[in-house]
Amino acid sequence: MVSDNVIVRVRDMSFYRGERAIYDEVNIDIPQGKITAIMGPSGTGKTTLLRLIGGQLRPDAGVIEVAGKNIARMSRKELFAVRSRMGMLFQSGALFSDLSVFENVAFPLRVHTQLPEDMISDLVLLKLQAVGLRGAAELMPAELSGGMARRVALARAIALDPDIVMYDEPFAGQDPIAMGVVVQLISKLNKALGHTAIIVSHDIQETFSIADYVYVVADGQVLARGTPEELQATDQMQVKQFIQGLPDGPVPFHYPAMSVAEQFS
Amino acid sequence: MKVRTLELSVGVLMLAGIAALLVLAVKVSGLTFAASEPTYKVYARFDNIGGLTSRSKVTIAGVPIGRVTSIQLDPKDFRAKVEMQINQSVNYLSTDSSAMILTSGLLGEKYIGIQVGADDTMLKDGDIIEYTQSALVLEDLIGKFLSSQTKK
Amino acid sequence: MLDWVAGVGRSTLNIFTVLGRSGLTMYQALVAVPDWRVQFPLLVRQLYFVGVLSVIIIVVSALFIGMVLGLQGYTILVDYGSEQAVGQMVALTLTRELAPVVAALLFAGRAGSALTAEIGLMKATEQLASMEMIGVDPLRRIIAPRFWAGFISLPVLVAIFNVVGIWGGSLVSVDWLGVDSGSFWANMQNSVDFADDVINGMIKAVVFGAVVTWIAVFQGYDLVPTSEGISKATTRTVVYSSLAVLGLDFVLTALMFGDF
Ligand SMILES: Nc1ncnc2c1ncn2[C@@H]1O[C@H](COP(=O)(O)OP(=O)(O)OP(=O)(O)O)[C@@H](O)[C@H]1O
Ligand SMILES: [Mg+2]
Numbered sequence: 001m002v003s004d005n006v007i008v009r010v011r012d013m014s015f016y017r018g019e020r021a022i023y024d025e026v027n028i029d030i031p032q033g034k035i036t037a038i039m040g041p042s043g044t045g046k047t048t049l050l051r052l053i054g055g056q057l058r059p060d061a062g063v064i065e066v067a068g069k070n071i072a073r074m075s076r077k078e079l080f081a082v083r084s085r086m087g088m089l090f091q092s093g094a095l096f097s098d099l100s101v102f103e104n105v106a107f108p109l110r111v112h113t114q115l116p117e118d119m120i121s122d123l124v125l126l127k128l129q130a131v132g133l134r135g136a137a138e139l140m141p142a143e144l145s146g147g148m149a150r151r152v153a154l155a156r157a158i159a160l161d162p163d164i165v166m167y168d169e170p171f172a173g174q175d176p177i178a179m180g181v182v183v184q185l186i187s188k189l190n191k192a193l194g195h196t197a198i199i200v201s202h203d204i205q206e207t208f209s210i211a212d213y214v215y216v217v218a219d220g221q222v223l224a225r226g227t228p229e230e231l232q233a234t235d236q237m238q239v240k241q242f243i244q245g246l247p248d249g250p251v252p253f254h255y256p257a258m259s260v261a262e263q264f265s
Numbered sequence: 266m267k268v269r270t271l272e273l274s275v276g277v278l279m280l281a282g283i284a285a286l287l288v289l290a291v292k293v294s295g296l297t298f299a300a301s302e303p304t305y306k307v308y309a310r311f312d313n314i315g316g317l318t319s320r321s322k323v324t325i326a327g328v329p330i331g332r333v334t335s336i337q338l339d340p341k342d343f344r345a346k347v348e349m350q351i352n353q354s355v356n357y358l359s360t361d362s363s364a365m366i367l368t369s370g371l372l373g374e375k376y377i378g379i380q381v382g383a384d385d386t387m388l389k390d391g392d393i394i395e396y397t398q399s400a401l402v403l404e405d406l407i408g409k410f411l412s413s414q415t416k417k
Numbered sequence: 418m419l420d421w422v423a424g425v426g427r428s429t430l431n432i433f434t435v436l437g438r439s440g441l442t443m444y445q446a447l448v449a450v451p452d453w454r455v456q457f458p459l460l461v462r463q464l465y466f467v468g469v470l471s472v473i474i475i476v477v478s479a480l481f482i483g484m485v486l487g488l489q490g491y492t493i494l495v496d497y498g499s500e501q502a503v504g505q506m507v508a509l510t511l512t513r514e515l516a517p518v519v520a521a522l523l524f525a526g527r528a529g530s531a532l533t534a535e536i537g538l539m540k541a542t543e544q545l546a547s548m549e550m551i552g553v554d555p556l557r558r559i560i561a562p563r564f565w566a567g568f569i570s571l572p573v574l575v576a577i578f579n580v581v582g583i584w585g586g587s588l589v590s591v592d593w594l595g596v597d598s599g600s601f602w603a604n605m606q607n608s609v610d611f612a613d614d615v616i617n618g619m620i621k622a623v624v625f626g627a628v629v630t631w632i633a634v635f636q637g638y639d640l641v642p643t644s645e646g647i648s649k650a651t652t653r654t655v656v657y658s659s660l661a662v663l664g665l666d667f668v669l670t671a672l673m674f675g676d677f
Contacts, residue, residue, distance in 0.1 A: 054550050076445070076554070084552030094547035097539075108551045111455075153547075275464045276474065282573030285580040289615045293583060295606025315511050320610065374608075 007032040007196050013062030022048050022161055024220035035190050035197040037211035040218050046200040048089055050166045054088055055079050084112050087157035091168040093149040095141040101152050102137040108160045127155040143213055147173040158189060166198045171206050183210055204243055216242060304331060304350035305390040309364040314345045317366055322376040323349050330355045344351035359384035375400060395411030434437055439635040444557035459562040468570030474527055475520055479578040483585025486510055490623050491590050501600035505608040507586030512618040516578040516665050521625035525642045525658035529633035532563055533654040536637025537647040567630025575622035618671045624665060629658040
C-alpha cells in the first residue's frame, strides 16, 4: 500500500446497475500528486468509477472521500465547490456544441475566476498551444475531428489547473505524435504543478510509462494493484493476460452471456 | 456583430409586445388613459331586467354617463336591484328621474336610459331611482297582442 | 380485474413521481438569487431562440385566423343585419380564447419541441455532465434561462397574435366586405373590456407559457439519452403540452368567465 497522502479514498464501495454489481466492496486509494492509472476490460466500470469520484453517481454502499470529505453527503453547493477543483476529460469529449473551441476552454475560467479578458485569452491560447490546437481556436466543435475534439476537451479539463484531473481515455483516437504530446503533457502537468492525475486507459505502453501506480479492475473487483514494474513482473494469470492482450484466459473478454453452444443450438 | 443583431431582434420583439398591448388597450378595448372620473352610486329596482348585465351602459339621450356595476335579486319583493356608477360630473339627476331598460337595435345589447325629471333636489350617492320601466320582453308583447286579437 | 386496479394504482404513482421530480427540478433551477451579470446574456440569447424565431409562425397563423373569423362572422351576422358586430366577435374570440390557445399550441410545436431536443442532445453528448464536473449547475445555466425565456416570450407572442388577428379580421370585413369601419371599431371598443378580456387572455398566456416551457425543459432534462429517447421525449413535449394547454384553458375559462 502506498503511504503518500491519499486524496481520494474509496472504502468498501459497492455500486449496482440494476441487478449487476459494477463494484462489489472495492477499496481504492488515489495518492496525492501522483499519476494513478485505472485499467481493465471494456465495460467493467472505469468511467463509472470516475463519475462516482466526481459525485455524479452515488455508491449504493461504502464511502468515497475526496480530500477527506464524503462526496455523497455533500450539499449541492459544496459539491459544485469541490468540482471546481477537479477537472475531467470525458470519454466522448463532451464539448459545448454552441460555443467555439476558444469559448469552450475559456468556460471554466469565466465561471470560476474574475480574470480580465486579455488574461483569459492568454491562458486559453496557452492551453490550446499545449495540445497543438491554437490555430483551431475559432472553430466550432462540429468542425473538429474526434481526436482534435478530445484534445480540446483535455485543454478545457486543465484550464483551471485543478488539483485532481481525471482523464477518461486521453490517448484514444490520437495519432502517434499527438499521443506522445498528450503523454508528455499529462506527465509534465503532474511534475510541474503537482496535480493528482487519474488516468483511465487501454494503452498499456503509454500508461505504464507515466503512471506511478496502477489498479486493474474487472468483475467488480480490484484484480491487482501496484507500480507498473510490479504489475509487469506479476505472475497473476489474469493480469498477465490483460497486459499482454491475449483474448483467451481467465479474464472474460465477452460481456456475461449464456454459453456460445447454448445460444447457437 | 452577430451578438448585436441577436440582442437587437430581442429588443424589437419586446417593444413589439408592449406596442401590441397598447394597441389592445386603446384601439381594441377603447381604454382612455385619462384618470378615470370619480363616480357616485345610485340604485334602481326593476320587475324584469331581461338581459341587462353588469358593465352595461347607463345613458341620457343616448350619451353614456356611467355603467351598471352589479345586479342583485331582492329576496323580499323578488325584484332586481341594479347598482350603477354615474360620473360625478353628471350631478343634475333629479330625484324624480326615471330609468328604463332599452335595447340598441332589434337584437342588440341592453342598456339603461335615464330620463331626467323636474324636481329641484338631486340624486346623491346611494339614492334610489323610484320610477323605472322594465325591459321589453318580446314574449310578453306577443302574448298581449295575441290576447287582444282573440278578444275581438 | 385486480391487475387492472393495480395498473391504475401504478400509473397514478408514476404520474406523481414524475410530477414530484419535475417540481423538484424546477425548484432547484429557479429558486435562487440570479447573478444577473451571468444570467442576463443567457436569457437574451434564449429569448432569441424561443421568442424571436417563433414570430413568423405566430404572425402568419394570426393573420389567417383573424381573416377566417372575419369571413365567418360576416356571413353569419349579415343574415341578422348586424354585420357591424363582426369586430366585436373577432376581438372577443381572439383575446379570450383563440390567441392564447392557438399561440400556445404553435409555441409548443415550434419552441417546446426544439427545447426538448436541444437539452436532450446536450444530455446525450454528456455536455450536461461535463458542465456539472466543471462545477456549474446545468439547472441554473441551461434550464433556468430557457424556462424564463419561454415564460416571457409566450405572453409577448400572444399580444402580437391578438393585434395581427384583429387586423386580419378588419382587413376582410371592413376592407373587402364593406362593413362600416366606424361601427366595426366602435362595436369592438364597446364590448371588449381591457381588464376582463385582454388581461384575462394575457393571464392565460402567462400560465400556458410557464406550463409549456416547464414540460419542454423537463422532458429534455429527464429523457433517456439516446436518439430514440430524444425523439420520444420531443413527441411527449408536444402531446403533453397541447393537452395541458387545452385542459387548463377550460379550467381558466371557467374561473374567469364562468359565473361561479
Ligand atoms: N446509464 C447506464 N445504465 C445502465 N447501465 C449502465 C449505464 N452506464 C453504464 N452502464 C453499464 O455499466 C458498465 C460499466 O460502464 P462504464 O462506462 O463504466 O465502462 P468502462 O469501464 O468505462 O468501459 P470502456 O472501457 O468501454 O469505456 C457497462 O457494462 C454498462 O453496461
Ligand atoms: Mg469508459
